[in-house]
Amino acid sequence: MRRLILVMRHRKKVVLPKKLILGRVKFRIASTGEIVLGENFSCRENVIFNVSGQLVIGNNAFISDDTKINVRKKVSIGNGVMIGQGVLIYDHDHDYRKGHIAMHDNFLEREVQIGNDVWIGSGTIILKGANIGDRCVIGAGTIVKGIIPEDSIVYxxxxxxxxxxxGKEKF
Known part of the structure; x- marks a missing residue:
């Protein structure tokens, strides 16, 4: 499989496939961030990738409008995955237990894995540590955390x- 590799200033790396369809997309890649996009990847408008870790998206994956993927550690998205509008994916959150929360400090990070042939409905939020098995359907508006076994429907x-x-009193 031959891919185009762009290595940008500060060791930023984006690996692009031969066939790619992109709408208006923002790539925010920090220091050692890396994005690898599989063959026949496509996404629509206003998709944002914030990556300081590694984002790997498989072949024949599709991402719809207004989706945001935020990566500090690693997010893996399998082959044939369809992601609906307005989906949010985070592999981290803030560790509020450490007291004062600075915007760029005190993160808790755990990889997110999305298997092959998964359908993720619009408005879904996928949290750190989520592991979604192959051939799952995630209903619109679902908050996903933990392990989802393959061949499952979650909503x-x-x-x-x-x-x-x-006739109600004012409160």
Whole structure:
């Protein structure tokens, strides 16, 4: 598999496939960040990659509009993955237990792995340490953490609470 490799100032590296379809995309790559995109990768508009670790995206993957992937350690996305609109993926969060939280300090980091042939619905949030098995479907708006076994459907079931506002006292 022949790929184009761009090595930018400060050891930033982006590995691009021969066939690639990109909408308006922002690549924010810090110091030792690395992005590897598989063959036939495509994404739509307003996708943002914030990478100071390693981001690896497999072949035939698709990312829809307004998705943001934030990588300090490593995020791996398998072959044939479809990611819906407005998905957020984080391999880190702030360690608030260390007291004062500086914007660029005190992170807790754990790799995120997304298997092959996974479908991730719009508005999903994938948190640090998530491991999604092959052939999973993640329902729209789901918050994903931990291990999701292969061939699973995951969704957040929320009941709507509906009350009349007529005749209620002001609070």
């Amino acid at each position: 957040d079931k929320r009941d709507n609470q509906i009350q009349s506002i007529i």
